[in-house]
Amino acid sequence: MDHAVTQIILSVGIGAIILVLLTVFIVLFFVKKRKHQKVTGMIISIVACLIVGGMYALFCASHQTDLRYNDWFIIGHNIMDVEKKYGYVALRRPGWACFDEDGHGYWMELDENGTVVSVSYGNGPWG
Numbered sequence: 001m002d003h004a005v006t007q008i009i010l011s012v013g014i015g016a017i018i019l020v021l022l023t024v025f026i027v028l029f030f031v032k033k034r035k036h037q038k039v040t041g042m043i044i045s046i047v048a049c050l051i052v053g054g055m056y057a058l059f060c061a062s063h064q065t066d067l068r069y070n071d072w073f074i075i076g077h078n079i080m081d082v083e084k085k086y087g088y089v090a091l092r093r094p095g096w097a098c099f100d101e102d103g104h105g106y107w108m109e110l111d112e113n114g115t116v117v118s119v120s121y122g123n124g125p126w127g
Helices: 003-034 040-062 079-086
Strands: 091-093 096-098 105-110 116-122
Antiparallel strands (some): 091 096, 096 105, 105 116
16 A cells, blocks of 8 residues: 555544544533533543544654654754664665665755755655
């Protein structure tokens, strides 16, 4: 399956599950409140669902290009720091580096000092 399709299915799927759970907990909260039952468990469930949803939203935002790599960490850091965290960069070209050997993968554009200025996923700058 294509990389982008996998990321979309995973991101949207987990997000949809969190949204459905939140909706169910909110509905159960109002049903229990109307019947004058304890709602403490529902409040805890709603708060937990909101916290997990927020953490998931931050994860998706910081791993926008590829779920394996944190774009927020990589952009602005030296390529040596990136290699310390994520391992050996398999392919290097002048001004570019890529984690996948075949050249189809997570590409990082480097400035003259070796600092990552942008990231992308695909066949690289050559098409």
